[in-house]
Amino acid sequence: MEVSRQPVSRGDGELRVQRMRARDLLRGPDLEGPELERHIEERVLFTRADRVFAWARSNSLFPLTFGLACCGIEQMHVVASRMDIARFGFEAFRASPRQADLIILSGRVSIKMAPIIRRLYDQMLEPKWAISMGACCSSMGVFNNYALVPADKFMPIDVHVPGCPPRPEALMHGILKLRRLVQDDPESGWRERYGAQGTEELAEGAGPHPAAENVMLPGDTAGA
Amino acid sequence: MPDATGLELIARELREAEPDSVLDTVFFRERATLLISPARVRSTLAWLRERGYRFLASVHGADYYPDEPRLGVLYELLDMERVDRLTVKLRVHTEDPRVESVTPDWPTADFQEREVYDMFGVHFEGHPDLRRILMPEDYEGFPQRRDFPVGGEPVLFTFNEAQGTQYTD
Numbered sequence: 001m002e003v004s005r006q007p008v009s010r011g012d013g014e015l016r017v018q019r020m021r022a023r024d025l026l027r028g029p030d031l032e033g034p035e036l037e038r039h040i041e042e043r044v045l046f047t048r049a050d051r052v053f054a055w056a057r058s059n060s061l062f063p064l065t066f067g068l069a070c071c072g073i074e075q076m077h078v079v080a081s082r083m084d085i086a087r088f089g090f091e092a093f094r095a096s097p098r099q100a101d102l103i104i105l106s107g108r109v110s111i112k113m114a115p116i117i118r119r120l121y122d123q124m125l126e127p128k129w130a131i132s133m134g135a136c137c138s139s140m141g142v143f144n145n146y147a148l149v150p151a152d153k154f155m156p157i158d159v160h161v162p163g164c165p166p167r168p169e170a171l172m173h174g175i176l177k178l179r180r181l182v183q184d185d186p187e188s189g190w191r192e193r194y195g196a197q198g199t200e201e202l203a204e205g206a207g208p209h210p211a212a213e214n215v216m217l218p219g220d221t222a223g224a
Numbered sequence: 225m226p227d228a229t230g231l232e233l234i235a236r237e238l239r240e241a242e243p244d245s246v247l248d249t250v251f252f253r254e255r256a257t258l259l260i261s262p263a264r265v266r267s268t269l270a271w272l273r274e275r276g277y278r279f280l281a282s283v284h285g286a287d288y289y290p291d292e293p294r295l296g297v298l299y300e301l302l303d304m305e306r307v308d309r310l311t312v313k314l315r316v317h318t319e320d321p322r323v324e325s326v327t328p329d330w331p332t333a334d335f336q337e338r339e340v341y342d343m344f345g346v347h348f349e350g351h352p353d354l355r356r357i358l359m360p361e362d363y364e365g366f367p368q369r370r371d372f373p374v375g376g377e378p379v380l381f382t383f384n385e386a387q388g389t390q391y392t393d
Contacts, residue, residue, distance in 0.1 A: 112359065144376035
């Protein structure tokens, strides 16, 4: 990156005034010793960069536009004005898993649907989180039979929201729990939480378009 | 609905037109049912269509375990002009569950016969595309049969948490 210095357009005196003002802002006018230290403590906050990232991340999770069953209706209510998830920065439901951080499994997962959900989850970029919403997705609820599979069997889940279906307030509570998790544990992605370090699959020399890994090609319908 | 007498009249006419197709007639709770021979299903339904039952409202299966023959296939016919419904039923054994497909005559039966095949394992001969429709294609067994295990997952609740992984015993 090229850095070029440019002369300050305003006069030299103007620049000195700005410097003085900046020093006063930091130091306080004419402070010395312990008073100066207290002044700085009140005005300067030290933190780590990853905590700043986690703070920003946790307040702008983008969920995937994805509903499975009746829980999906409650999930829509969370976005509407009464619950208004936009207060916490979660309102940007993305239409593509490539742009989403959070997948909310809202409903029952049949064994035919599970590979598709797993594929969506794999297509999401890290860091990524998952909420299992409702009884069916966590313990299969009233549909505990041959047709369904619990979500924990095929993908890691961070927050389980119980209910049949959960009220929008409950989902909101689950999302805020997830926000707390993201803020408190900036280092722990899902690989660390589930002890899955070293399972990353990196494409080496996989053809001319390594960015197109795991993309469905035209006419390729197998495996979904 | 044809009343009990009307059902007998239909059965008598059908016996004359299609010998050895009608096995029995059942009139139960205002519901008329013709029990027919599996081999004659297509010609019987074609004859009933000529008689006015032009709409095949539903095809579905049933398992009458432990009665034999176990599997049943039910065709719900509807006469839209007289608003008259008639159920045609046939029974097949699980050892050789073969029924002639009615999809060439009634295109609406396509997916419904596939569902009966998927859930009960009734093989419809002459169906253009007899595959599973609801369950995955590599699924084994026919889940709506009465001897199929319900399946599902044991759930680890708080009250059986102390038993660890033995909570299913």
